[in-house]
Amino acid sequence: MNPIKNALKTLSVTTTNLIVALIFFIITAKITNPAFFGKVAIIQLLEVVTSAFFCIVPTQIITREISYLYARKEIDKKIVEKFLSFPFLVLPVFLILLLFPNYVKLAIPYLFLYLLNTVMIAIMVGMDMFTESAITGNLFLIIRWGVSIIAVLSRNIYLFLEIWILGGIISVSMNYAFLSRKVGTLLPSFDFAFLLKHFKEGLPLYLSSITSFLSSQGDRITTAYLLGSYYLGLYQFSALVAGVPSMVLGALGGVLLPTASFYKALGSDEKKMSSISFRVLSLISFLSVIISIPIAILVVDRFFPDYEAGIRVLILLLLATTLSFPVISLTNFIIAAKKSLRPFLVLSLLNASLVLLTSYLLIPRIGIIGGAISQVIVSIISSSFILVYALRASTFLLGRKESILLAMMPLIGVYEVFIDPPYLDLLLLLFVILLFKFFKILTVDDVKLIQSFLPSRLKFVISILKVII
Template sequence: MNPIKNALKSLSVTTTNVIVALIFFIITAKISNPAFFGKVAIIQLLEVVTSAFFYFIPGAIITREISYLYARKEVNKSIIGKFLSFPFLAIPFFLILLIFPNYVKLAIPYLFLYLLNNVLTAIIIGMDMFTESAITGNLFLIIRWGISIIAVLLHNIYLFIEIWTLGGIISVSMNYAFLSRKVGLVFPSPDFAFLFKHFREGLPLYLSSLSGFFSSQGDRVTTAYLLGSYYLGIYQFSALVAGVPSMILGALGNVLLPTASFYKALGKDEKKMSSLSFRLLSLLTFLAVIISIPIGEIVINRFFPAYKAGLEVFIILLISTTIPFSIGSLTNFIIAAKKDLRPFLILSVLNGSLVVLTSYLLIPKIGIMGGAISQIIVATISSLFVLFYAIRTSVFIPAKKELILLSITPLIGAYEIIVDPVFMDFLIVVVIISVFKLFKIISEDEIRIIEGFLPRGLKFVSTILRAIS
């Protein structure tokens, strides 16, 4: 289980997503309007609904359990079949969508495939099958954003959903084939005692996901309800562009849970793993925020002039989704260490309530900016909670180096909101690199550990790390 090689494979999917989606949005912006984009945003919103409401055994629990078994060479078809059965048991719940407009009804098969594919992906990455996951993910994204341009040209939301459904069928089929080749032919086999055990164990995460839906999507729902699909299109577009840096970082973070679970099962110390991961991800997070904001502004101004009204929203949403990433990554180590997850439910309920409340209070007064402010409030609260709980459970013990990075994090967020000139961004990059070098944030011993995972083509990374350490 090599975290760096796996991160690169995961990153390939994110890179494809960014490139193909950018082409899709450029074409959509030229030949369509925010109202059509708002319908696309509703389908994407239904994906989030599916993950939040119908993912009864959270993917994190599935990946952790499979990773533990894989490390001990105990994975078998029976356990995999049991996990694969629960999306089929969720089919009756999808029928709730029959009360919605026709194009939403048509999306039901796609949403089921989306759920099933997520479960398959959680299983195969737990078995260190990141190559197979990357192949399937890249193909699906090409269909999702590339071929669906045909539907945009025809202004046909029904054809759009049918193309996404085709992508879902191909993706599920490929992941199933890869899995079957690894362990043999697998069939869903419901075991209610087994499923209930893992449902109960993952219940705090599941309930947190429900509440998290309102904290992450409550601003979109409120925008759609109060302002209509036009402003939802602008807001959702700003959110998608702002989410690119966190998507890229997420590709790196996706390997943390299976890797931490794998090595925890082999007896490794999660405190050392979490500390080094936090420091490396902090460096990448700081650079991602500083570089992405001016690039995003250029992209929106140059290619998407119809969405310029969302520029300020874009900046705040980018900060709220990206700055907390290194702290949020500690959640993977909490789950891998099998700590009590019930406190996350309290956090999610609080966050969901705050987003809905602040959105209803702010959006009527200041428009879509109110939704962005809601998100930055939630991001701050979530980060403080995860940090506090990681320390309390002894999964993460911040020393001098970690405290320095924790103190810098909010300063960079405030700086990017207040300061505008691009040349100042270059200055802050120099300051961050100087801090890493002055305080030796990454030690020589840790660089040698990283070198052990680096593929031959990335040996230059250790040279860069030495230069700033």
């Protein structure tokens, strides 16, 4: 289980998604009307609803359990078959979509395939099958965004969905073939006691995903309700651009749960694992913020001048999602250590309430910047909550180096918000490098550990890291 190689494989899928989806949306926006664009957005929203509401056994639980079994060489195909069964159990719930417009009805087979594929990927990454999941993930995205351009050109939403269904069938079939080759021919095995056990264990995460859906969309809903579609467009555009760094970081962080579970099953200390992960991710997050903000401002100024009014919103949202990432990633080690997940339900309820309350209070007074401030507030509270719980659960050790990095997060945020012009970020970049070097945030042993996982083509990274140790 090599976290760096696996992160690169996952990053390839994220990169494909960013490039192909960007081309798709530019073409769609240029040659179709808002009504067609809105139908595409509804299908995407149904995907989010499917992940939040219909994934009754959270994928984190599936990946953790499979990773433990894989590390101990105890993978049993019966366990895999039991996890694969629950998408079939929730299939009847999709029939509620028959009450909606015709094109939404056609989405039922696609959403089922989407859910089944999500479960398969969770199983595959637990068994270190990142290469296989990257192959099917990239292929699906090319069909989803690339081939469906044909439907956009003909302005045919039904053809659009048929292409997505085809992509789902191909992706599920390939993943099924990969899994069958690994553990044997698979058939869904309906063990209600097994599923109920894991549903109860993952219930806090399941409910958290539902409330997270509300909290992530609360600022958008409030903006649309109070300010109208124009300001929602500004806000949504800013959110999409601001979310690019966190998408890339998410690809890197996506390997933490299977890796932590795998090595925890082999007896590794989660405190040491979480510490080095926190320090490395802090370096990447800091550099991402410092580099991304000037680039984002330049892109908006040069290519999207109509959205310049949302630049401040973009900066705040980028800071909220990127700077907090090292702390949020500690959640993976809590789950891998099989600590209680109930606090995450409390956190998600708190986040949803705060987003709605602060958005409702701030947006009428200061406009869309109020929605961004709402997300910053929630990010600070979430990070603080997770940090405290990780310490109490003994899955993270707050030493001198970690404390310095935690102190740097709000300082970088304040600097980026209040310091102009953007070219002064070069000073901040130099300061971060010197800080890592002066306080020896990364040690020689850390670099040796990273080097042991690096593929040969990336050995130059070690030369860069040696500059700051």
